[in-house]
Structure formats: structure tokens, C-alpha cells
Amino acid sequence: MKEMEEVGMRNKHIFHGFDDSEELVKNLCVKICYLLKKSLKINERASIAFSGGSTPKKLLQKMSSIDIEWQRVDVTLVDERWVDVDSPLSNEHLVRENFLQGRAQKANFISLKNEMSSAQKGVEGIKKRLQKIKKLDIVVLGMGKDAHTASFFPHMSELEEALDTKDLCLATTANVEPTMRLTLSRSFLLSATALILHIEGWEKELIFKRALESDDYKSMPIISMMQQENPILEVYHA
Numbered sequence: 492m493k494e495m496e497e498v499g500m501r502n503k504h505i506f507h508g509f510d511d512s513e514e515l516v517k518n519l520c521v522k523i524c525y526l527l528k529k530s531l532k533i534n535e536r537a538s539i540a541f542s543g544g545s546t547p548k549k550l551l552q553k554m555s556s557i558d559i560e561w562q563r564v565d566v567t568l569v570d571e572r573w574v575d576v577d578s579p580l581s582n583e584h585l586v587r588e589n590f591l592q593g594r595a596q597k598a599n600f601i602s603l604k605n606e607m608s609s610a611q612k613g614v615e616g617i618k619k620r621l622q623k624i625k626k627l628d629i630v631v632l633g634m635g636k637d638a639h640t641a642s643f644f645p646h647m648s649e650l651e652e653a654l655d656t657k658d659l660c661l662a663t664t665a666n667v668e669p670t671m672r673l674t675l676s677r678s679f680l681l682s683a684t685a686l687i688l689h690i691e692g693w694e695k696e697l698i699f700k701r702a703l704e705s706d707d708y709k710s711m712p713i714i715s716m717m718q719q720e721n722p723i724l725e726v727y728h729a
């Protein structure tokens with residue numbers, strides 16, 4: 492295993508580099524497991540928010556077999572695409588198929604989707620559900636090749652609101668399909684004790700390196716999660 496650590500340039504981060512996806516998943520799983528167990532020692536419940544998209548599939552599968560007290564863990568998503576939860580495009584679908592199986596099916600999953608016809612109409616109901624989580628222990632972010640993270644998309648009209656609001660979540664509009672989104676707000680994401688960014692492939696590494704040297708968070712919303720020291724962004728890359 493090659494694990495490389497480097498501490499951030501202009502925007503803040505800690506970088507963990509791995510030779511391949513398997514090594515990354517193994518190490519990230521150990522880290523998440525350690526953090527959840529640590530939280531469960533001092534709190535009644537622990538919490539984690541996973542990302543959707545294609546990258547987290549293997550991580551979710553590995554996490555599902557971890558032996559911890561899942562019945563004491565609240566699990567949610569960083570963001571959701573406002574589509575039917577049975578759709579293969581749904582982030583909840585990904586979590587149900589790959590994580591809420593085996594040992595992890597005992598976890599309490601908090602869905603970011605309800606029966607309302609739009610994310611805009613559904614958002615108040617989702618806020619109420621999320622209030623059960625007092626504070627997030629772990630957030631695992633992803634990043635698209637357009638440098639979006641969660642559902643903070645480049646130049647979207649709700650970007651400033653997503654970055655400034657004290658609300659737990661909001662409806663946003665992606666510039667790719669499916670466009671209707673529900674995302675946790677920056678302030679809720681930054682309430683996490685551990686903030687992790689999981690990215691794979693050389694293209695995303697290049698994009699991340701560009702983000703390190705830039706202040707243009709409107710073009711590269713990932714930057715909005717790299718400007719604080721607490722929690723510092725820990726990047727897992729293979």
C-alpha cells in the first residue's frame with residue numbers, strides 16, 4: 492500500500508493517496524469505523540452522511556458488513572436527486588442496494604426524499620426529519636468532474652443560500668439531470684466532527700489540485716468546503 496499524506500496549500504486539506512480503489516476503501520472503512528465507535532462510546536447515538544453518485548458503491552458495500560452497533564447509528568445522505576427512490580438515479584436507491592443490507596440494515600436511515608412533487612415543496616418535511624440528528628459525526632463528500640460537491644453546483648442560483656443558510660437543508664437546481672435536488676447545507680455539513688472527500692481517478696485529482704489554488708467557489712463549489720480548519724477536509728484519493 493502506498494499512502495501519501497500532504498498538508499494543504501492555499502485551501503486547507505489533508506490528502507491521503509492510495510494506489511487503488513480497494514486500498515482506499517479498506518483504509519476509509521477502518522477510519523469511519525473507528526470514528527463511529529468513538530462517538531458511540533460517549534454518545535447515545537452516532538451519525539454519518541454518505542454521498543451518492545457512482546464513487547461510493549464499494550465503500551457502502553464494505554461498510555455494510557462492519558460489526559458495530561448499527562441500531563444506534565443514524566445514516567443519511569449528503570444530497571438527493573428528486574427522483575423516485577426506486578430509480579437507479581436515486582442516491583437512496585444506491586444506499587438501500589449497497590449498504591442497508593447485512594449488519595447495517597439495523598441502522599436508522601433518514602431519507603432525503605418524500606412524496607411531494609418537487610424538492611422545493613418537500614424540503615420542510617425533510618428538515619423536520621433531520622432535526623433528529625443533533626450533530627453529524629462523519630460526512631463523506633463526493634465531487635463531480637465539474638467540481639460540484641453535495642448538490643452545490645457551479646453558478647446555480649441557490650449557491651449563496653446553500654453556503655450561508657443556517658437551515659439543515661435546501662432545494663437546489665443542478666445543471667445536469669436530474670436537475671431537482673435536495674442538499675444538506677454547508678453549515679450542517681460543517682457541523683461534522685470528520686469531513687471526508689472521497690474521489691477516484693486522475694481527472695478528479697487534477698480538478699482537486701486546481702481547487703487548491705483557487706478562490707473561485709462559484710465555478711468550483713468544492714472550494715467552499717476547503718476554507719475552514721475545523722473540521723479540516725480529509726481527502727481520500729485513489
Ligand SMILES: O=C1O[C@H](COP(=O)(O)O)[C@@H](O)[C@H](O)[C@H]1O
Pocket residue numbers: 542543544545546547569570571572582632633634635636640641642
Ligand atoms: O450527483 C451527484 O454527484 C456527485 C459525484 O458523483 P460521482 O458519480 O462522480 O461519484 C455525488 O457526490 C453526489 O452525491 C451526487 O448527488
